[in-house]
Amino acid sequence: MPDNIRKSIIKLQEKLRRESKPANIPFEDFIIQTGKNPPRILRNIFQLFHDMIHYYVGGGFNEYPNDPESINYIHYDTGKLFVEDSDHPFFADRLLANRLVTLADSLHSGAVRNKMLVFVGPPGSGKSTFLTNLLRQMENFVQTDDGAMYETVWQIDVEKFGLPYIPNIIDWEAIGFKNGNEPKLGEAEESVLKPQNKFLVIPCPSHDHPIVQIPKEFRRDLLNEIITDTEFKKILFHRKEYEWVFNDSPCPVCSSLFRALESRMSPAEILSMLYARRYEFSRKLGEGVSVYNPGDKVIKDPLGNPELQKWIDTLFRSSNEVKYTYSRMAKTNNGIFAIMDVKSNNIERVINIHGIISDGIHKVECYEEHINSMFVALVNPEDMDVINDEKSFTDRVIKIPIPYIRDYTTEVAIYHNAYGGILDRYFLPHVLTSFAKVIVASRLMWDSGAVREWIEDAEIYSKFCDRDLLLLKMEIYSGNIPFWLTEKDVKRLDRIRRRNIIMQGNDEGRSGVSGRDSLEVFNSFFSRFRGRQYLINIQDVVNFCASEPKIKDKIPDGFLDSLVNMYDYVILQEIKESMFYYNQEQIHNDIFNYLFAINNDIGNEVECPFTHDRFSVSEDYFSTTEKRLLGEKATIAEREKFRNDTLRRYVAKTIHEGTSVKKMINTAHFQELLRMYNQNLKENVLDPFISNDNFRRAIKDFGTEAFNKYDRRIVDEVQFLIKNLKFKFNYTEQGAKQICIYAIDRQLADKFNSET
Ligand SMILES: [Zn+2]
Structure with a gap:
């Protein structure tokens, strides 16, 4: 064999070895590790989910850290969870991101065990992308040290049963691998075939946490002795979230195995055969994570492993003592069982789950499995009947809306994602967001009780805000308290009112321009205007939206006019702040x-x-x-x-x-x-904007020879204005000139005279 090929093969072998699963951990060592880092090791699926969300999303960013009325409705960056490294990114708006974090926290606190999480979203809301990405990151998370989950595996010493070894079924040497270098095998093969042959390896099919193999009555004392962190012990022994550590029972396989061993050997010997190993989630293999589509047949027959069963029977010299039999549900015990769309076969699945979460028990032949999974279902609003029809079911459900985007900054992020960052070059500031606001307006409830209750006199904002105050509500959804609110209305925006407004958001985003359509519509808008000489402006947005069939009938009357008014008002403020003395x-x-x-x-x-x-x-x-x-x-x-x-x-x-x-x-x-x-x-400050033709011409001539011919004062003022617009408000030079001329020609200074 040529040297270079030999080297490559050696390298490959090293890589395979490095990537091979870590060895099973003897129970004794596992207990020592638990004592050192109990919160990391003592986790169930709900606690894991919580840790996963916080691992990827982080602590969030609060734009108003000192606001005493804050309801902690803050900015969470869900990019790592849903966007990065994803072929099909999902964008969670601010409302959804906050809802998810709250959900993770309440799952962690143990408050919502035995419930099904129902994500409700209209077609085109991207809810299946949402779930796919979420589950993908769950699989990734359990592979990290931060996300380690552990499960039970038994290594039965066959010598203790008078058997010399478990015979080889595959001749390793014959296929070219030496001991310890075998390739990764499928789960079933691996459970039987260990090179040493001294052990019969029996993985717990229900992924039991190793701690539950300790008889319940001894767990408390054991944990009390091994854990030194007294603060954590208080939490462990008293909080609801850790009740599972003391209450959960091993699965039927582990229970019967324990009983069979108990009659033959000492407790010390049993513990020496008990091991912990990393619980790996694999959606593909249906371990830890399973996703069921409506077309997947419901399989009720129990699963098993005949090869392993044969050895178990040989070991115990009985075919009844330990049945290696389990249900499909067991494969996602301590994991996530997900249902895509409650239609055809999935209706039956949802009803089965209802039974399991009501009783906490799943019957397999004559055994009872205790299933503790996170049950998740994606539902279209019109399919909610299955759940809504039964009162006992609605009590067992937590509904989380996955609607169309309700927050314009997230809507803009989607456009940016589609075009990879070139967009800003084509738009004047605020114009892209204005387009997104039109799309979002189509999805909101035009009449919002919570906003009406808050703003007593909407008339004072009528020069720049729409009649329904949608433009105001959108700012609140995006986490902004707009500068143009009166002091009185800012004061009135207390905790209760904020919560009411955000809560009402749960009912929005069910209709209007769908997520799919909005990107399509944006594509045609952008391709129509990107080739122009000037930067895309507010009038382009209005002209397009007023004639686009997918939009024009879905927005309130007069909304586009208000959008322009708001735009005019905002840029006028920017111009004011950029004028010479307003510094x-x-x-x-x-x-x-x-x-x-x-x-x-x-x-x-x-x-x-x-x-x-x-x-x-x-x-x-x-x-x-x-x-x-x-x-x-x-x-x-x-x-x-x-x-x-x-x-x-x-x-x-x-x-x-x-x-x-x-x-x-x-x-x-x-x-x-x-x-x-x-x-x-x-x-x-705006005097030059009102009646000075020279000023207008000077702006037009800015950047040309002719500019220097104006008198010194005008030259200074214009230079200062353009510079400020660039540095304070992110305009390009062309953009700054464009909006100044726009402001003069549209007589914006007069338009808002009474406000200034
Ligand atoms: Zn088990």
Whole structure:
């Protein structure tokens, strides 16, 4: 054999060895490990599910950490759970992500054992993708150290039964493998065939946790002795979530095996044959995770392993003592049993599950299996009858809606995912989100009692928000408290109102533009407008949506107009904040300079110690600055009185408090001047936008030769504006010019005059 091939084969052998399953752990060692890390090892499927969700989703991000009315409706990143490394990503909106985390927490607390999780979603909501990805990550999680689950496996020493060995069934040497190097085998073969032949390996078909093999009456003492963490012990012995550790019984196979061994040997000898091993979930093999489709036949016959049964019978010299027989349910005990769609055969399955969760018991021939699985079903709303028709069943069900996306930021994330990050280059800021808002609007209930109860006077928002306040509700769903709400309404948004609004979201997203359709519609929108000279703007969105058959009849009357109003309002705020003097640092400097100037005589050249600005204190200087504080109409007498009052207050108090720049800014006096300054600025900052043709032309010429021909003031202002729009609000240069011209041509400054 050539050297390079030999090397490759050696390398492959090493890899196979590394990837082969870790050895079974003798029970004694398992108990030592349990003592060291009890929360990791003592877990049932519900606790595992909880740990899995938190492992992938993390702790979440709260945009308003100091909000006393927070209901912990926060941003969870579900990308690792549903999107990364997935051929078919699923996007959970903020409502669903929060619901999932709450669900995981309540499963963990043991509050909802013996219930079926029913995920209800309309066609096209992606619920089967949701489940597939969730289960895939569950399989991955149990392979990590953080997700380790353990199950029982028996290694019966055949010598103790007077048998010299278990004969070879496959001749390993003949097929070219030496001991310890055998390839991975299927589960059934592996259970019988161990190279040593000294042991008959009997895996627990129900994946019993090894701890339940200890007779119930001894478990508490044992755990009390081996666990040193007293805090954890308190939880273990008293909380509902750990009751299973003390109450669960081994499966019929393990029970009968234990009994058969008990009559033949000492407890110490029995324990020496008990092992723990990693419980591996495999949807493909139906171990730990099984998914049933409506077409899958319901198989009631019990399963077994004739080869293994033969050896068990030989061992005990009896064909009755230990029956290696179990149901299909056993394969997902301590795992997840999932039903895709409650139709045809799955209706029977759901009814069977109802029986199991009501009694906690599953009959297989004459045995009773205790099944503790997470039962999950995906249901279309119209198929809910099977469950709804029976009261005793509805009590056993937790309904979790998987509706169409109700949160526009997640809707946008889907578009981004489809185009791999190029989208932003084609859109003006806020335009892509506006498109998503139209789609989301089609899915929400237009009349929301919870929002109406909160906002007493919707009229005050009518210049920029829609009549039904959908644009407001969407912000709440996305976790934003919009800046344009009045102080009163922000105050009224207390915990109860927030919860009511979010709870109502559970009933939304059942109709409107489906997940599938929305991406299709977006594709045609994007391909129609992407080739234009200009960036895609709000008018493009409105024109498209008003004529698109899949959308136009699914949104409320007037919604598109309000969408434009809201857009106009928001960009106008951005323009205001980007204008020359509407710059907090500049304003601070002006106030510092003024406070210093009033301590000096007219005619002095000064350098302000706070700002290090040099300037001359003149009547002109006072006039300009004081008009910024008091307004253009302030008379000389008013200004002089203001100057004297300010000086008196400054000398008496402010100067003593404001011993540093930071402290000075925080004084009540400074803050008051700041407020006056801002107030006046807001009123006048848009003046160039209202009636200055030169300003408009200068914006158009920005970036060309012609731009430098404008007078200095306009050049400065326009440069500053464009720069701010770029850096503060993520516009490109082209985008910044485009919205400024838009704002001028549409006379936005006049449109919202009374608000400013
Ligand atoms: Zn068992």
